[in-house]
Amino acid sequence: MTNKLALFDCDGTMVDSQANICVSMERAFEIHGLEAPDRHSIRRIVGLSLSEAVGQLIPDHDRKTIARVVESYKDGFFELRQAGGVHEPLYDGLLDLLEGLEAGGWVLGVATGKSDRGLQHVLEAHGLTGRFVTLQTADRHPSKPHPAMVELAIAEAGASAQTTAMIGDTSFDMEMAVNAKVRAVGVDWGYHDAEELIIAGAEIVTATMDELHEVLNR
Structure with a gap:
């Protein structure tokens, strides 16, 4: 069968989960001195893998920069969760x-x-x-x-x-x-x-x- x-x-x-994703992405960009995308742009990439998503948000940056932003996003999301700030x-x-x-x-x-x-x-x-x-x-x-x-x-x-x-x-x-x-x-x-x-x-x-x-x- x-x-x-x-x-x-x-x-x-x-x-x-958009609020958590937007906050974590904004923080990751700020850590690396990058202008954070507007929230509409961030919501547009929800569903992609993180590397692909960040790459679409900053297409003019190299892979190392994208990888650093990805890691900062992961760290920030984990910290948000540990602090009880993740609401999904x-x-x-x-x-x-x-x-x-x-x-x-x-x-x-x-x-x-x-x-x-x-x-x-x-x-x-x-x-x-x-x-x-x-x-x-x-x-x-x-x-x-x-x-x-x-x-x-x-x-x-x-x-x-x-x-x-x-x-x-x-x-x-x-x-x-x-x-x-x-x-x-x-x-x-x-x-x-x-x-x-x-x-x-x-x-x-x-x-x-x-x-x-x-x-x-x-």
């Missing part, structure tokens, strides 16, 4: 959606630009540890929109491309889904607008968790 796999992005799809609330209705999908025979997975540590923190904070059968992060894969995350998730979940849906809020998620030849289902409560998701390959962009549940079961 081939499983049905609902594969979720994390930031902007399951949790709203679940979007309303997510828990009910996950329960409904499981009851309908879906297995669940995550494909995220977060690190292993960052994703584990989110899952533990919201009591979701053990709920997902496959967890794919930027620590072990090329950045989105490369299809590697989706392909390994499919293998680990006992699914197939035909029975897998990638759910995300950015064009990177939709492009990754297209590259992996799985369903691309967008959500409009994250960091890229609906038109961008459609252009990137989304079959539909959903506005609520209930609508997302209905779309997945079509």
